[in-house]
Amino acid sequence: MRVLVAGGAGFIGSAYVRRRLGADPGSSVRVLDKLTYAGRRENLDGLDPDRVELVQGDISDPESVADAVEDCDAIVNFAAESHVDRSIHSPGEFIQTDVFGAFVLLEAAREAGVRHLQVSTDEVYGSLESGSFLEDSALAPSSPYSASKAGGDLVVGAYHQTYGADTVIVRGSNNYGPRQHPEKLIPLCILNALAGDPLPVYGDGMQVRNWIFVEDFCAAIDLILARGEPGEVYNVGGPDELPNLEVVKLILELTGRDHSLIEHVTDRPGHDRRYSLSSQKVRELGWESGLGFADGLRRTVEWYRDNEWWWDPIRSGEYRSYYERHYGRALR
Ligand code: NAD
Ligand code: DAU
Numbered sequence: 001m002r003v004l005v006a007g008g009a010g011f012i013g014s015a016y017v018r019r020r021l022g023a024d025p026g027s028s029v030r031v032l033d034k035l036t037y038a039g040r041r042e043n044l045d046g047l048d049p050d051r052v053e054l055v056q057g058d059i060s061d062p063e064s065v066a067d068a069v070e071d072c073d074a075i076v077n078f079a080a081e082s083h084v085d086r087s088i089h090s091p092g093e094f095i096q097t098d099v100f101g102a103f104v105l106l107e108a109a110r111e112a113g114v115r116h117l118q119v120s121t122d123e124v125y126g127s128l129e130s131g132s133f134l135e136d137s138a139l140a141p142s143s144p145y146s147a148s149k150a151g152g153d154l155v156v157g158a159y160h161q162t163y164g165a166d167t168v169i170v171r172g173s174n175n176y177g178p179r180q181h182p183e184k185l186i187p188l189c190i191l192n193a194l195a196g197d198p199l200p201v202y203g204d205g206m207q208v209r210n211w212i213f214v215e216d217f218c219a220a221i222d223l224i225l226a227r228g229e230p231g232e233v234y235n236v237g238g239p240d241e242l243p244n245l246e247v248v249k250l251i252l253e254l255t256g257r258d259h260s261l262i263e264h265v266t267d268r269p270g271h272d273r274r275y276s277l278s279s280q281k282v283r284e285l286g287w288e289s290g291l292g293f294a295d296g297l298r299r300t301v302e303w304y305r306d307n308e309w310w311w312d313p314i315r316s317g318e319y320r321s322y323y324e325r326h327y328g329r330a331l332r
Contacts, residue, residue, distance in 0.1 A: 001027045003225075004072040006059050006105060007079030009033035011180040012119070012172075012214055014043035016076065019218040021051055032068040034058045034097075037318065038082065038181050042310060059101035062108070069108045074115040074225060077105050080152075083183050084123075084145045085326060088269060091144035098148035099155065106159045106167070115166045116156065117225050122173045122210065122237065124150040127272035134278050135171075135233040142270045153233075160231040168228040170221055173237040173277050176296065177214035178303040182314060183322070186297070189248050190304045191315060193255040195332050203267030205245030208274040212238025213299075216290035220282050227285050234285075237277030240293035250294070254301045265327065 003020060007013040008031030017029050028051040033039045035056050044052055057064030059079045069075065079101060081087065081094045102118060109116035125133040126140030139154075141147040159165040176186045189199045220236040228234060248262060279289060291299075304311060315331065324330050 001073045002030065002071060003027070004030050004032060004069050004075045006032045006075065006077045007039070009035060009039035009041060009043050009054065010078060010082070011038070011043075011177075012175055012217065013078035014179060015177065015214045016078065016218040016221055017044060017047065017052060019215065019222055021047065023222055028052070030055060030068060030072060032057050032059065032064065033079065036081075043179050059105055060096055062104050065104050065108045066111075069112050069114070072112070072114060074117065075105055075109050076117045076119065076221065076225060077102060078119045080119075080149070081145070083181075084143045085183070085268060087143055087145035087148070091148075094144050094148040095151070098145075099151040102152035103155050106155060106165065109167075110159065110163055110165045115168070115225070115230075116159075117221065117228070118152060118156045118167065118169045119221065120153050120169050120171045121146065121149050122171055122235070122275045122277050123272065124153055124171065125275075127274055128276060129274065132237070132276040132278040133235065135235055135281055142272050157231075166230045168224055168230065169233040170224050170228075171233060171235050171277065172217050172220075173210035173212050173275060175212055175214045175217050177300055178307070179310065180214075182311060182319065185244065186247065186251070186300065187304060187311070189251045190255065190301055191311060192331075193251055193257045193261060194305065196257070196261070197332050198263035198329075199248050199251070199261050200263055200265045200327055201244060201248055202265060202271060205248065205264065206243045207271060208241050208243050208276070209247075210237045210241045210276050211247075211293050211296070212236065212289070213291040213296035219290070220287045223285055223287050224282065234282045235277040235279055236282050236287070237279045237289070238293070239289040239291075241274075241276060242293060247297075250297055251301065254298060
């Protein structure tokens with residue numbers, strides 16, 4: 001089996017490529033990735049070049065997509081602009097990639113007669129005070145990012161309803177683990193703690209996220225690719241829910257720093273207070289939620305400690321000016 005993995009040079013996409021190759025020794029993968037600031041060839045280092053092909057291209061470009069899908073048996077779409085804060089400043093790029101790009105991939109999948117698996121997010125449901133979202137909960141996105149992901153999901157649903165296309169949607173909760181870009185809370189705080197920089201906490205830090213270790217999310221995606229019912233949506237949530245402040249304190253403990261590094265900063269506009277997913281439906285396919293947060297976070301901190309070669313080019317590059325613009329202070 002050969003799978004076209006769109007966005008396979010990013011954080012979750014590259015973990016999925018590893019999962020796919022490991023789970024199915026006869027398989028191969030073609031990665032189609034624009035290699036934006038978030039996509040890196042290094043994320044695919046160490047993989048068998050006979051089984052992984054990386055094609056640089058944009059999912060919004062029908063020609064690149066038509067070439068890339070040739071001889072593939074399925075498309076798994078991770079390609080997206082993925083950071084909520086960036087979507088607040090440049091929403092247009094999000095609509096272009098996360099909605100129009102998804103449409104271009106769907107057309108190619110329909111033409112080729114192959115399954116399209118859309119990787120989506122719990123953020124499409126918006127925020128909730130108690131309980132957990134089910135797959136048929138209403139969509140109520142808050143940010144340009146989550147609205148563009150919801151738009152992509154609606155186009156996927158329409159392709160199944162109208163054309164009978166073989167589609168599935170997987171909505172994941174907050175992932176963490178190796179190779180996540182340091183614009184996101186957990187790697188940002190790990191690297192700041194290691195460097196002795198302040199850890200910026202938005203508002204009161206009591207916003208709750210439902211954390212999942214990236215390898216457990218990728219295992220669910222591979223299972224749903226094989227066994228998911230056409231036209232269905234599957235939620236995939238992690239085992240633990242924690243307020244951000246607690247996450248940040250655990251990072252300080254694991255890095256041997258004290259709480260004086262915590263800095264409360266201006267809140268994110270439209271900040272969702274809590275996400276929570278019910279994963280009952282994917283459990284019925286045989287998935288289990290896996291690594292608990294304390295163990296997963298320890299593994300993640302160790303990975304960043306041991307892989308300075310991976311993050312130093314990011315932390316010493318353009319990211320410095322992004323950070324300064326966004327947080328109003330320079331990194332060490
Ligand atoms: P990421 O930002 O690390 O990676 C995105 C990848 O997509 C990068 O390799 C980038 O180069 C590529 N890309 C961006 N625009 C492209 C385009 N126009 N054409 C081709 N490639 C393009 O993101 P991630 O955190 O790995 O998220 C992957 C997917 O999973 C996204 O669709 C995201 O919405 C979804 N998701 C993420 C999380 C999370 O916690 N990170 C949780 C649930 C769902
Ligand atoms: O829920 C799934 C989503 O998780 C994915 O769809 C997105 O692609 C992914 O980026 C992530 O979105 P979040 O906004 O939840 O992740 P982020 O790491 O940006 O923020 C996590 C929480 O931490 C959120 O409540 C905002 C807060 N935060 C974030 C940053 C970057 C801070 O308090 N300080 C920060 O500096």
